[in-house]
Amino acid sequence: MTAPERLRQRKGIIMNFRKLTAALAAAAIILSCGCSVRPSSDAAWVTGSVSNKKDLTISIDDFNKQYKFWLFQQQIPDDTASEVTEKCAAQRSTIINGLIDEKIILDQAEKLGVTLSEEDQTAVEESYNQLIDGYIESCKNYVNAGESGTGEVVGEDAILKEAEAYFDEKLTECGMTRDDILMSVRTDKIKEKVKAKLAEDNTIDRTDAEKEYEEIVSGIKDMYEQEPTYYESYSYYSYYWLPENSRRIKHILLKFDDADSTEISTQRANGDDEAAESAREAAAEKLMPKAEEIVAQLDSGADFDEMVKEYSDDSGSTQDGFEGYLVVPEGGIYYKEFQQGAYELENIGDYKIVTTDIGVHILQYAADAKLDDETTQKIIDVILESLQETAADTAYDEAMEQWHEEYSYDIAYNTLDIDEPQPTTEESTASDSAAESTTSGTASDSAASGSAAESAAE
Structure with a gap:
């Protein structure tokens, strides 16, 4: 592997000098509720060996709330229209899988003893308020928006009040309240805490970050010797080595x-x-x-x-x-x-x-x-944070994979009008091999039985 190729593998770490926080974006909500999902009882249910299966069941109502709210955000009045059917089907799949993950996370959080501190609760409230403010702000655009608006409203306070009423009305049409949004934000915080809990056994320390730093520097040096111009093309390399x-x-x-x-x-x-x-x-x-x-x-x-x-x-x-x-x-x-x-x-x-x-x-x-030592130490700090985040992500992903197998959810694909995932090539091959093994075993058993019968007859 060439030095530039090794550098490209680490580009995610090299470029991560500052962790950026994405702003909460609120989508416009201007449509009336409606979707193609038919009423039924359950959207997904547990088939694995867990005790509280009933509590872990996801109802169609739970699914429809999120789906209808998404339709509002996307301004889709008819999810059966040909131009949006594929997009809507993909989102229905995303929503049901997200709800399954939420059920698993909340159940595992209780088993792991994960709770929200007062500081966590405050953070949840702040995130929730920002999210609500964003949604209401988006609704202001439609207070006086012609036929879809609510009439002539004058004054910032009056417009804000009307936008809030409009927002709550749309939530009601979706079968939701603001508490549903609050619970969603709370679940995100619990997921964050579960992830942190799983990362407690993380053994990555500053020594690992320093080693990674030295490997990056070594790669940059090798690359410079091969292609000085490539080194110059990425200014952040100069923060590592000159x-x-x-x-x-x-x-x-x-x-x-x-x-x-x-x-x-x-x-x-x-x-x-x-x-x-x-x-x-x-x-x-x-x-x-x-x-x-x-x-x-x-x-x-x-x-x-x-x-x-x-x-x-x-x-x-x-x-x-x-x-x-x-x-x-x-x-x-x-x-x-x-x-x-x-x-x-x-x-x-x-x-x-x-x-x-x-x-x-x-x-x-x-x-x-x-280079100054202060800059070097800051870079090592960033590398350490990145390595720890990667390790935490890996631990979480591995745990979720195990939990999915343990809970073994079934999904009402027909009711939700989404395609059931097809087995991968590896899964199909394994299944075929198992079938062949079973067939072969049956044939051998029959032959053995025949021989025994012949011997008995003799």
Whole structure:
């Protein structure tokens, strides 16, 4: 396996510098309740060897609540319409499997002694309130929405009140109350606690994270030796490791005008490098007096960063706190004149003029690029968190797989109007092998019985 391939395997960890929290999104609810699922008694029931089967049964009513609410969110008035039948069937399958998981989680939480603390309850309330606020906010859009609206309502308070009433009305049509939403949020928190409980035996510690960090660094080094340009293409690699003699380069860019830039790029595209070089020299000649004037000011003690802000056409380098572009030995992402010029500067603070296809640059050797221990430790912290989360996910997934086998739910596929999953190729092969084994055994037994009968007759 090449170094770039090994790096791609770890990209999920490398890029996870900060855990991002997704905002709660509320979908618009504007339709009346209705779906194709026929009334019946049970949507799913336990067939495994557990004691409280009745409590674990999922009713059609439980299923319909969630399904109808989803139809509202998706603004689907008729789930039998050809353009949405496949989507709706897939969602029905998702909902029933989600309800099964909820039943299993709540049952196992009780067996594991998982409860919600006051802090957990507060978090549940906060999440619930945010979710409700989002739904009501979405309903505001339909308070005065023509025929589907509720009439002319004026004033923010009046609109909010009407939106709340509208939201509760739609919940009622689904057979739901706000408590159903609260219980859903509560179940999510319990699932989180169960997952944490299962992860208590997790033996991953900082040593594992440090080892992972070293392996990542080793992979980055190998990859750089093979493809320096690939290293440059992913800026976050530089947080892990920097090649020796890496530099921070600042510049003041004086861009060519559009006509000159077009001429240069056109000649390059045509493969006429000589004409492109000629056009570039002519364009640079126009800008050189200004570049030399800037250099003269620098020679007189002008601050380079202030000159960048005043003169540079590169907006990215004019921001406060910009440390300079990272340039590494053997790099290839910059114009060759920029790359070469960066390493022709001998001392930090030195500057010089170079010309590329986009304009005239005044380069400055701003600093040596170095890693600091604080950044390294933060990265190891992130790796540790990622490894622990992965281990927790694995423990949870393995437990759920075992619990699914233990509870062994049957689903009313016909009633829910969803296709029953077909066995995988491996399952089919195993089933066929078992059948062949049974048939073979029966034939052998018959033959043995025949021989015994013949012997007895003799």
